[in-house]
Amino acid sequence: MAKDEATITVDSPSGQRNLRISSPGRVLWPQVGLTKLDLARYIVDVGDAFLAANGNRPVTLQRFGGTIEGEQFFSKNPPRGAPDFVRSVMVVYPSGRSHPQLVIDEIAAAVWAVQMNTVVFHPWASRAGNPDNPDQLRIDLDPQPGTGFDDAVPAALELRSVLSEAGLESFIKTSGNRGLHVFAPIEPSHEFLEVRHAVIAAARELERRMPDKVTTAWWKEERGTRIFVDFNQANRDRTMAGAYSPRALPGATVSCPIGWDELEHVTTKDFTITTVPQRLKATGDPWAEMHAKPGTIGVLLKWWERDVSDGLGELPFPPDFPKMPGEPMRVQPSRARNKE
Template structure:
């Protein structure tokens, strides 16, 4: 029996490429009957904006064996059989080991990734030519139980003011789920640990201004019904869904850039693989000029040093990281108290 397949013709810097899509009718989002071919066509439709946001960066692919409800895994090294227009770049992971990681340079490469059963794209905050020094400061606003997308909106607005006071211009996108992602373009002069400290400094300032609504507590038992500023998303090899990347959620939502003037009335469920292409054609890309200029994290680093001098030092790292200098004990506070 012949295998079902089709071909998409995709524009590239070198003309056009024909990208094979096997099993194009395989349903990825059962609730809406959206297929692998629907996803590939979506990537083509948003290709320029997708590439501007995610291209020329090491990227991790979140791949699925069947529907989004089935088995999944994260792919960092380029899969075997990658076409010659898909390249990789060596990156250093928190363990100190170095491995090649996929880089997307053209829309056809993203469509090929869909052919390899990718649904979610997770780009690094650094460029392929300088992977150790981020050119984006990224802050993940993560609603905790008892809060949601609406509660994250005023927090994001205040965060915008905090970053502006630090000399940074910020951009925002929906996470595609319940949260919001705030990005600021920065000069790629400092490595990940310093950028993480800049994020912590901004998060602490935000927490001081909105203590009833914001938390930087790493341990869930201490967060309460507030918006958690996930500073550990700023670590090396920690990524979030890229701009215009679909999410593996039942409504096929997209992590969608929006204008700050849209935020107050935004609804994350409005941005899906069926609606975002028309939105781009109508309103354009709110992130089109993100990297026209880049800011400095020097002010935030000054805030970090001020807080360290006041007794606010390092915060916990993810459990798979090596023990870091100055890090507090990786013990859940309630367990520490019970042992004491």
Template sequence: MASEAVVLTVPGPHGEREIRVSSPGRVLWPALGITKGDLARYLVDVGGPFVAANGDRPVSLQRFSTDVDGEQFFSKNPPRGVPAFVRSVTVVYPSGRSHPQLVIDEPAAAVWAAQMNTIVFHPWASRAQDPDNPDQLRIDLDPQPGTDFGDAIGVAQELRAVLASAGLTAFVKTSGNRGLHIFAPISPVHEFLDVRHAVIGAARELERRLPDRVTTAWWKEERGRKIFVDYNQANRDRTMAGAYSPRALPHAPVSCPLGWDELEGASPESFTVLSVPERLATVGDPWATMHDDPGSIDVLLGWWERDVAAGLGELPFPPDFPKMPGEPPRVQPSRAKKGDGGR
């Protein structure tokens, strides 16, 4: 028996494409009854801003076997059956190995990815034509236990001021969960490690300004009730949910760009697969001008070098990274005190 399917007409820069979506009635968000077909239509509705934010970049696909509560996995290699109009680009991972990753150049590619059971899209901070040099500085503000989205708002506003003092223009979006993502467009002339050091320079300055509210401590046991500035999201092959990407949470939230004048009092629960298309139609895309005037990370790198000279050196990398020069031991401080040592 043939499986249920629909064909969606998806407008794009090269004209309309017909994308087949199988099992459109399969429920992805059980609490709301939002289906695979609804997700595909959402991606058609937000297609222009979605591609503007996530297109022309290597992208990892977070795919689900059933619904958002089911088994999930990340596709970094393009899935089988990629349409001829969807391209890929070879990227180098921290291990040194290389593999192709999908690139989304038009809304039809995103709809096809949804057909392949993708719910969350994770774009790189670099462009497909120059994957080794990011054109976005990204900072993840992650509320720790005892803090919440409201606590992150004031921190984000101060971080905006920190970046402005370094000559950078900051843009903000909800993470789709409890935190906030701050992006700044930069000229793609520095490799990932340099951009990571620039992020650490900004994070340490923010921590100095808000010592009771902000932490750069990698180990959770040292963070306390503060907002963690996750500098490791600036690493190669570290990605955040893209702008306008759905998240795999029960209320179908979207990682939604905001204007800075909207941030105070914003509620992340209100930006969902059901509400964001209407928001875009009425408010527009706050990130539409993001890359009109990219900045330089030179000032932030100067702060990094100043802090290194003052004795503040490298910070820990994620556990799957090779050991990096100058990195402190990768061991929880409480374990180190017991004499376990570090790698």
């Protein structure tokens, strides 16, 4: 019986690589009928931009056993039998434990990840050569119930102004779902906790300017119908879907970089694995020059210290993190009140 597989030929620094795709007709996105082979071809089509955004970084793979509606798991270290062009780098996790993490150095490695049933790629904010010091400041604008993409747009525009005042040039992409991701390239001279504090400082400034529209409240019961500025995405080993990464959502949407001049004229549904390759060919990559002139977080850290002096200290960390210095109690406010 003939094997159900296809072969994709990919250019690499070492010449062409022929990559096997097993079960190429397996449908990943039932609602739109897109398959594993469609995904592999998409990755090749957007290869240069995908690699520029996600390459040379520790990366976590979000893998699925069947369709995007089925079981999933996250893979961090290279599995046994990984080809020799798939490497890893030792990273330190919040627990203090060290472990090898996958790194994508060429697009063939991303296609191999698709063969391993990866749909979503989650790169770190730091490079493989310096994993402890991020070279990207990332801010996730997360619409809460009662809000949506359109509500995130004015928050993103004001956030751009906030970061500009702090001396940072910012870039934006759709999350692929309901929100927006704002990135600012920075010099990799501060470790994750300091970058987190810079993000919190920017988030608090944005909240002061848009108190009815934006919140930094960690507890959902306190957020209301506002855009949550998810500062905890700035932590070590916390990632978001990478630029040009597909999402495991019904329409096969992509987390897509856009120009600031496009922001008020697009929707998440505009960017899918069927539309983004042609978009790249027609308009180019809005993030192509992102790291040409990295900034520094010095101004934001001064804002952080100012806020600390004014009584605004550390905010809660994710529940799986060890207790951090200065962190408030990890107790839902309503529960804390009930215990009083």
